[in-house]
Amino acid sequence: MSSPPALRQRLKTIIVESCGLTHVTAAEVTDDEILFGPQTRVQLNSLDAVEIAMNIQIEFGVKLENSSSAREYFKCVGSLADHVASKMEPQRLAGFQ
Amino acid sequence: MRASYQVEGKTCIRCGACATVAPAHFALKQGPAKALRAATDEREQRLCEAARLICPTQAISKSDAAPALDTPAPPEPAELYPSVLDVAEAARWKLADLPWSSFDLAKATPALRAVVREMAYSEQTTFSATQKFMEAFGKDADFSQWISVWFYEETRHPLVLLKWLERAGEMQNDDFVMKGRESEPFMPSLIGTLVINIVSELVAAHAYLHMASGRLEPLLHATVQKLAADEGRHAASFFTFARRLLSTSRQPERDKLDALKVLHFWLNIGNDVSHPVNQSMKRLEELLPPLGAPPFIPPNDRIAQVVGQLTGLKLDSAADLPNTMLEHTRRVRAATAATAA
Numbered sequence: 320m321s322s323p324p325a326l327r328q329r330l331k332t333i334i335v336e337s338c339g340l341t342h343v344t345a346a347e348v349t350d351d352e353i354l355f356g357p358q359t360r361v362q363l364n365s366l367d368a369v370e371i372a373m374n375i376q377i378e379f380g381v382k383l384e385n386s387s388s389a390r391e392y393f394k395c396v397g398s399l400a401d402h403v404a405s406k407m408e409p410q411r412l413a414g415f416q
Numbered sequence: 417m418r419a420s421y422q423v424e425g426k427t428c429i430r431c432g433a434c435a436t437v438a439p440a441h442f443a444l445k446q447g448p449a450k451a452l453r454a455a456t457d458e459r460e461q462r463l464c465e466a467a468r469l470i471c472p473t474q475a476i477s478k479s480d481a482a483p484a485l486d487t488p489a490p491p492e493p494a495e496l497y498p499s500v501l502d503v504a505e506a507a508r509w510k511l512a513d514l515p516w517s518s519f520d521l522a523k524a525t526p527a528l529r530a531v532v533r534e535m536a537y538s539e540q541t542t543f544s545a546t547q548k549f550m551e552a553f554g555k556d557a558d559f560s561q562w563i564s565v566w567f568y569e570e571t572r573h574p575l576v577l578l579k580w581l582e583r584a585g586e587m588q589n590d591d592f593v594m595k596g597r598e599s600e601p602f603m604p605s606l607i608g609t610l611v612i613n614i615v616s617e618l619v620a621a622h623a624y625l626h627m628a629s630g631r632l633e634p635l636l637h638a639t640v641q642k643l644a645a646d647e648g649r650h651a652a653s654f655f656t657f658a659r660r661l662l663s664t665s666r667q668p669e670r671d672k673l674d675a676l677k678v679l680h681f682w683l684n685i686g687n688d689v690s691h692p693v694n695q696s697m698k699r700l701e702e703l704l705p706p707l708g709a710p711p712f713i714p715p716n717d718r719i720a721q722v723v724g725q726l727t728g729l730k731l732d733s734a735a736d737l738p739n740t741m742l743e744h745t746r747r748v749r750a751a752t753a754a755t756a757a
Contacts, residue, residue, distance in 0.1 A: 336752065339670075366603060369677040373745035 322400035326415040329378075330400050337374045338367045350397040368393055381406040419461050420454040420479045421468065427475035431621075431645035432507035433652035434467035434476060439499050440489035442467055444506045448475075454483045466655060466725040469718055472621040472648035496660060497561045500653050504565055507649055509642050511576065515635060516583075523633035524584035531627075531703045532636065536577035536588070538696035540596025542570035552609060559657050566650055573643050580636055603678075607671040610658035611678045611726070615719050617651035619697065620644075622715050630709050651722075658726055672727040673748050676741045679723045683716055683734050 331345040334354070343361055348354075355363045363371075371393075372383040381403050383389065392402035404412055421441065423434065428448035435444045441453050441464050455461040468476040493499055546567040553559045574596070578588055603609055624644035628637055658675075665671045697712070704712060716734040724731030729740050 337749075364603065365681065366605065366608060366674065366677045369680055369741075370673065370745065373742055374749070376742060377746055377749065 322397070322404040323412070323415040326404055326412075327396050327400040329415070330375075330396055330403070333374045333378065334361070334363070334367075334371055334396070337370050338363060348396060350400075351395050354395055354399075355393065371399075375403055379403055379407055380411060417458065417461065418454050418456055419464065420481060420483050421451045421464050421476055422479035422481060423449045423451055424475045424477070427473045429473055429475075429641060429645045429648075430507055431472060431648040431652075432503040433470045433472065433648045435503045435506075436500055436649055436652035437467040437470060437655055438463040439503070440492075442476075444503055451476075451479070451483060453485045453487070453489055456488070460489060462725050462728065466722060467652070469722045469725065470618065470648060470652045470655060472618075472625055472644050495558050496656055497558045500562055500656060501565055504569065504649065504653075507645065508569065509645075511572065514576065514642065515638050516579075518634040518638070519580070519583045520633050520635070521584065524580075524636075525707075527703070527707050528633060528636070529581060529584050529586055531700065531707065532577050532581055532584075533586070533588075534696060534699050534703055536574045536581065537592065537596040538699075539570065539574040539577065540593055541598075542567055542573075544598065549609075552606060558660075562653060562657070566653065569646050570650070573646065576639050576643075580639060583635070605671075605674040605678075607658060607661055607665070608674045608678045610654050610661060611675045611723065612682065613654045614651050614658060614722060614726070615679070615682050617647045617654060618719055618722065619714050621647035621651060623697065623700070623712060626712050627709070630707070655722065655726060662726070669744070669748050669751055672729060673741075673744055675723055675727050676729070676737065676744060679720060679731075680737055680741060683720070683737060 327350055328345070331348045334340070334348065335343065335345045340361070348361060352361065353359045354361045355365075355368070368389070376382050383392075383402075392398045404415075423442070425448040430444060430448060432444045432449065434442035434449050438460075441451065441455060441460065443450050443452050455464040468474075468478075546563055549563045550560055553563070574593070581588065603612070621644045624640040624647060628640045628644065632640070662668050662671055662675075697714070700712065720731045720734040720737060723729075724736075724740075729744060730736055731740055
């Protein structure tokens with residue numbers, strides 16, 4: 320994972336807060352655990368993905384496309400953070416270094 | 417603010433969608449639906465606009481004519497089930513109303529039978545949907561009573577389609593029915609569940625009317641018009657209950673965001689939507705071309721406008737959705753932050 324830990328931490332908070340999760344805290348979410356599916360600990364669903372994407376656009380200025388690669392980068396916090404970092408403006412990203 | 421509406425009698429198929437959504441402004445008795453009262457404030461105008469948009473044949477338009485009644489609209493009833501049921505009773509058709517003797521075997525081609533088989537199959541899912549509705553909305557006496565009506569009316573759809581197939585020489589057994597009942601789990605959001613059903617009923621009504629617009633076997637032509645009317649009225653019913661859910665919600669802005677997310681999924685990520693109507697539409701994409709039917713184009717702008725009337729958010733077309741969803745997410749974030757502070 321090449322993304323800054325602070326960015327990953329912020330994404331965990333966004334995920335927990337925007338999806339209204341009460342069964343898991345941002346601190347408990349690990350970088351590499353699978354986020355989506357009823358069998359996972361975090362148990363996100365596809366509607367949550369839309370809301371997370373909106374919040375990422377608002378907070379980081381990164382618009383996530385509805386591409387087939389979305390499934391890949393939404394897999395875990397680490398992959399999502401790496402993708403967001405790769406799309407962020409350098410100055411904005413520097414704030415998380 | 418005052419807006420009058422009219423119903424074009426020749427275009428109305430007596431589905432009752434308008435009277436379901438806005439019973440103080442439209443009525444269905446004998447013959448085509450009639451406009452009763454003008455809308456005199458923003459709330460009434462949104463109801464009348466929703467009626468206009470949900471109407472499957474687009475028979476409603478704004479009018480300069482004086483409305484039939486000039487009295488103020490009565491207050492909305494606390495319970496929706498009795499009034500929604502009233503309209504359903506006025507609109508409901510009987511199996512004997514269908515022109516069974518007009519069946520033309522020569523026009524029941526293999527390609528057409530494949531389409532009807534698919535329709536009959538996908539219509540079976542109301543059984544499992546009803547089970548899930550009763551589970552998810554079991555504490556809502558009003559809505560759960562109406563679901564029994566919805567289930568009854570929807571269960572007649574595969575029946576008449578299977579009867580048509582029988583006349584075409586094709587028998588289906590119980591396995592067909594049981595397999596067709598399988599469906600995916602509901603989403604966790606109640607408003608999301610209602611909105612996806614508004615959307616899917618609108619799409620189903622549009623699809624049946626699309627079929628009816630072509631040169632179709634006569635009995636099937638009459639049948640799909642009846643089914644389109646039911647689907648249109650059911651879209652209106654889900655709209656009415658969704659509107660009530662939003663008005664009593666403890667977190668209406670968050671619920672509106674859920675409505676937008678569902679719409680986003682349907683419009684933009686359609687291939688991943690596991691709703692039976694969506695899955696059936698995908699299968700019909702392959703089955704319809706051999707009939708020589710024009711490509712089916714879902715009424716996405718109208719669907720977005722209906723969700724706009726439901727939520728009160730700016731959705732003049734499907735193209736408005738990304739900005740509206742982004743702006744509304746900002747609003748929800750600000751409200752959440754304010755509550756936390």
